[in-house]
Amino acid sequence: MTLVSGPTGGGSIDDFELFYARRALGRLRSRLGRQGLLDLLAEDIGKGEAFLRESAGLSGGSFNVGATVLATRGSTAGEFVAWMDKAFADENVLLAAQPEHYVMAGQPDGAVHIVENIGPHVCSFYLGSWSAEALAWAADAEELLPEAEFPHKKASNLFLADGTVVGRVLIQFGDTDDGFTSSLTVYLPTACPESVLEHHLRHFAVEFRNWIVASTTARA
Template identity: 55%
Template sequence: MANQISSTNQETTSFSVELVSGPTARGGVDDFELSHARRALARLKALLGRQGLLNLLAKEIEEGNAFLRGKAKMSNGEFKSATTVLAVRGIKAAQFVRWLEHNFSNESVLLAAEPEHYVIAPNPNFTVTVVENLGPYICHVRLPAYDKAARLSAEGINELLPESEYPFRRLADLSLPDGTVVGRVLTQFGDTDQGFNANLTCYFPVACPEDIFEHHRQHLAVEFRNWIVAAAAAQR
């Protein structure tokens, strides 16, 4: 006799945890956790130091750079773009750009903007070494110092916005230490009545999977939001 399997509908009960009392600081549990996580991460990075982090991540960096090099070769110089847009109130584009230019050699400020920033260090040749996640990969890339990035013409850049509306525009190649170009970053800032808009575009080889582009859309949102918050605090 065959086994008979019967199923019944079961009611699902929603689950939640509510903070009723205790902490006197503003915010909720998520805010407290984020603050504590940032403090712990900053402490660990400081204790390891720049070279300690590079040593610790050496194998992952080798694998990540090999991934990017392979995708660049497969793509034959063709890139795909992904864009993140932030709307800012209470600070103007020129104020933010001046703050970023002033702080682009301040590694502690740059590292604090994104948990997956491991090294951001200036080089003698006016480039900046960046070690960060691109999707699941940790990569070591180089880009021009912020004030050395290219002033733009409209030729060949579909994502370029009108200069009259976005006068603060920079384009920087992302290269591996061996010189292989593996991407670009285009930043465009333009004032609004309330503040400014930040239009942030990343380019990676077209052979890269979608999760690389989606991760970097998120990455740009996190790091520029935090830099803008820091710039606004500096104005006060």
Template identity: 70%
Template sequence: MTDKQTSPAVSVTLESGPAGTGSIDDFELFYARRALDRFRARLGRQGLLDLLAADIEEGNAFLRECARTSDGEFNAGTTVLQARGMTSAEFLAWMDAAFAGEDERPLLAAHPEHYAMGTDHIGARVVENIGPHVCSFYMGGWGTAAMAWAEDADELLPESEYPRKMSSNLFLEDGTVVGRALIQFGDTAEGFTANLTVYFPTSCPKGVLDHHLRHYAVEFRNWIVAAAEARA
């Protein structure tokens, strides 16, 4: 399977049959999510990690080499989402509870390429795709000297408009910093704006950054929807 997408030579439209609304793409997405949830549940957290062990080793080696050859320099990209119907404080309260809880399923469900999310003896661990690579990394460093970069980041937005900010280093188990994240939230009259910035080493192929901006869009959209559903 490649990342290249081509337009089909034929088109198919749904004329009648299924009850309710939705396109064929909607139906496929529902069934894909249901199948993925079943496999995650059957394999369990450790089963998934065992299954992906070789992929993780290869992915982490890729990130480690990118960090080495970039000599501490990063490229940034930002995804901006507009949410309506809830405040940023309501959403972030849900996120805090989700990350602090023992059930990682709400976090995993937000993206097909989420494999593990939780806290271990090192910190907040994330196992997910970085571009085409399955990687296992940690997030942390809030409020420490290691986070001084965030105070001078070009992507830092005015406190008056985006008062809720979270910044983090992304690092491997051996401590190698392989990325950064700066997410900023500001309320609007109808809801809130999420400004989601990720940084990867400059020697990473551009496609890796592009893919993660899409990854952000998918996972945060789904987390926001989940937060709204939990509040209802």
């Protein structure tokens, strides 16, 4: 279908739909609030936790690994990482990046409580702080990229409220001639279906694209 006439602003019908979908979702999030969303999704969250716990138990500490790579023009890796460090203190910015972000709440110890989809499952878990100690597990990872090319690195475990590790994240950023590259690696239990890993790679693409756009807009 082709839009022949009518709207005078730029964009496709898909662009219009995306704008209205984001606006509607933002309104619902703000009206419900964090606790309202947790109450609404309680049954789904319970099923999602059971899925992650079972997958972690069956996997015995082994993970399947995948990476989403994004190329960005017009800004630097350092600029984006500096923006991201500040953004993680603003739940509204974090929520806006992905339609299936329901809670992104910072904790006193530097962790972030996250409620989002892992594949089709609505899951509640924690992302540990981006500390030097958190990066230690990745020191021998095959996915660790050369420091000279990707000097900005962050890593953390994903864990349930009782400390059960259900995944890992390793994100790396390096400058290019006209911008920077983001290498976004996720580790999920091997017992998870391949489709779960595939959907999280898509999830990464959406959320980091939107965070990168937001960081660029904030500097304009």
